[in-house]
Amino acid sequence: MKKTQxxxxxxxxxxxxxxxxxxxxxxxVTLIDENGRPGGQLFKQIHKFFGxxxxxxxxxxxxxxxxxxxxxxxLGVEVLLDSPVYGLFPDNxxxxxxxxxxxxxxxxxxxxxTGATENPLAFPGITLPGVMGAGxxxxxxNVNRVLPGKKxxxxxxxxxxxxxxxxxxxxxxxxxxxIEGAPQIGGYGVHAAKIRRAGVPIYVSHTVKxxxxxxEVEGAEIVALDNKWQMIPGTEQVLDxxxxxxxxxxxxxxxxxxxxxxxxxxxxxxxGHVPKHNRDMQTTLSDVYIAGDISGVEEASTAMEEGRLAGxxxxxxxxxxxPEKAAELKRDVWxxxxxxxxxxxxxxxxxxxxxLIKQSIGGLA
Amino acid sequence: MNKGVRYTxxxxxxELQNSPGTPSLERIEKGSVAFIECVQDIPCNPCEKACxxxxxxxxxxxxxxxxxxxxxxxxxxxxIAKCPGLAIFRIHKNYTxxxxxxxxxxxxxxxxxxxxxxxxxxxxxxxxxxxxxxxxKNPKAYDGTSVITVEIPKxxxxxxxxxxxxxxx
Numbered sequence: 001m002k003k004t005q006x007x008x009x010x011x012x013x014x015x016x017x018x019x020x021x022x023x024x025x026x027x028x029v030t031l032i033d034e035n036g037r038p039g040g041q042l043f044k045q046i047h048k049f050f051g052x053x054x055x056x057x058x059x060x061x062x063x064x065x066x067x068x069x070x071x072x073x074x075l076g077v078e079v080l081l082d083s084p085v086y087g088l089f090p091d092n093x094x095x096x097x098x099x100x101x102x103x104x105x106x107x108x109x110x111x112x113x114t115g116a117t118e119n120p121l122a123f124p125g126i127t128l129p130g131v132m133g134a135g136x137x138x139x140x141x142n143v144n145r146v147l148p149g150k151k152x153x154x155x156x157x158x159x160x161x162x163x164x165x166x167x168x169x170x171x172x173x174x175x176x177x178x179i180e181g182a183p184q185i186g187g188y189g190v191h192a193a194k195i196r197r198a199g200v201p202i203y204v205s206h207t208v209k210x211x212x213x214x215x216e217v218e219g220a221e222i223v224a225l226d227n228k229w230q231m232i233p234g235t236e237q238v239l240d241x242x243x244x245x246x247x248x249x250x251x252x253x254x255x256x257x258x259x260x261x262x263x264x265x266x267x268x269x270x271x272g273h274v275p276k277h278n279r280d281m282q283t284t285l286s287d288v289y290i291a292g293d294i295s296g297v298e299e300a301s302t303a304m305e306e307g308r309l310a311g312x313x314x315x316x317x318x319x320x321x322x323p324e325k326a327a328e329l330k331r332d333v334w335x336x337x338x339x340x341x342x343x344x345x346x347x348x349x350x351x352x353x354x355x356l357i358k359q360s361i362g363g364l365a
Numbered sequence: 366m367n368k369g370v371r372y373t374x375x376x377x378x379x380e381l382q383n384s385p386g387t388p389s390l391e392r393i394e395k396g397s398v399a400f401i402e403c404v405q406d407i408p409c410n411p412c413e414k415a416c417x418x419x420x421x422x423x424x425x426x427x428x429x430x431x432x433x434x435x436x437x438x439x440x441x442x443x444x445i446a447k448c449p450g451l452a453i454f455r456i457h458k459n460y461t462x463x464x465x466x467x468x469x470x471x472x473x474x475x476x477x478x479x480x481x482x483x484x485x486x487x488x489x490x491x492x493x494x495x496x497x498x499x500x501x502k503n504p505k506a507y508d509g510t511s512v513i514t515v516e517i518p519k520x521x522x523x524x525x526x527x528x529x530x531x532x533x534x
Contacts, residue, residue, distance in 0.1 A: 188405065190403060197490050340408050343407055
């Protein structure tokens with residue numbers, strides 16, 4: 001069986017950053033991804049990132065992706081593409097498919113950076129062609145350059161719903177409305193302001209009652225919600241749309257960690273069940289680390305920092321860094337990550353992460 | 366009534382008045398100046414370094430609202446394309462006796478041409494007035510964010526923040 005020192009599953013922002021850190025420390029890294037191209041969701045992100053200017057804020061996401069790819073190439077990271085991992089087994093054996101064949105890889109350490117998946121929302125008409133995840137619409141416009149429709153209803157006002165609405169307009173579609181079940185907009189006001197300036201109405205305390213159409217989306221009926229989230233009769237309105245995009249949150253993609261036997265905990269703020277982990281991103285299995293959305297749904301900038309952290313800690317456990325050197329590197333990453341988790345938007349995630357780490361430590365070897 | 370950016374997606378008059386990124390009425394009378402319409406404590410600070418005159422401060426923590434030193438601000442507008450939130454504008458209220466200039470970021474195609482008469486919209490994208498495009502900047506350093514200036518009747522300088530997108534009502 002093929003062997004490697006550190007295997008990283010998922011070549012998104014967290015996996016790439018982790019690979020770079022392990023390779024920089026002198027480790028041998030194999031990065032595995034199911035897609036034909038590394039980068040995860042980064043290449044769909046055509047907007048300028050927020051954050052600290054020292055860490056590429058103001059740079060468009062796909063350009064950050066290019067920089068990460070170049071670093072992994074320069075450092076000689078082995079990348080296996082078109083290789084979905086379908087199982088993790090005892091003795092750190094990774095099973096994956098490549099060109100229709102089952103393959104095995106054994107690693108000393110594994111970093112799982114599989115990301116998250118979009119949450120569904122149930123309503124009559126959801127199976128009609130033209131109803132899709134906002135992430136799918138974003139892939140169509142920004143990766144495949146195909147417009148999913150001309151008249152869009154966006155459901156959900158988190159940053160994903162706001163940003164994808166903006167990008168659909170940049171791609172030439174009209175966003176007829178954005179609706180949000182909660183009484184407040186979930187994402188950043190500046191993202192909301194951009195789509196408002198383009199004439200998009202935002203209806204808070206509204207949901208979709210049904211999507212209308214026989215063979216495809218021909219319209220959508222929306223309705224106002226009261227403060228107990230119940231539909232208010234008589235407030236229905238029908239919107240002339242041909243596409244409905246759903247952006248109602250993400251759930252960590254944790255199957256491989258479950259299969260491996262990592263201990264889990266349930267943290268709604270972080271998207272649901274997440275593997276317990278310590279400040280080194282190490283799970284309850286000492287050879288298994290996690291990074292990015294699998295450890296709690298956040299943003300690409302925090303995913304990259306968590307990837308770095310996992311990579312440094314993993315290198316330390318392989319003896320590639322002295323404990324002193326590793327401590328210094330990890331401190332820098334934590335300082336940057338704490339910065340990203342400040343303010344009213346980040347505080348909840350920081351508190352959830354801290355309490356998760358605290359309760360996990362008892363369960364760790 | 367606008368209850369605020371969290372409810373409507375548009376900063377309210379009160380939010381803007383209380384923001385340290387909004388220049389005083391006195392300063393607005395004196396000449397071109399930046400309006401930073403960033404009213405939430407998000408972790409972001411590229412604007413701070415974007416200003417060549419040190420007129421914008423975020424400091425620590427990074428979630429502080431950007432604060433405009435209106436005496437240092439020359440109204441050059443180089444911060445506009447550097448804000449990832451597209452939340453900075455430049456206003457020159459007394460451009461002529463009757464007209465003001467409003468400069469804003471714009472990331473849609475097609476771009477308008479200099480000299481073109483365009484419908485200008487407010488923070489809800491609603492038509493306010495016709496205006497004349499006086500400049501369209503799109504250098505490489507702006508990384509895809511165009512910066513457009515429109516000349517409009519002076520009384521609308523507080524409202525106009527964009528051009529209405531083509532094909533929109």
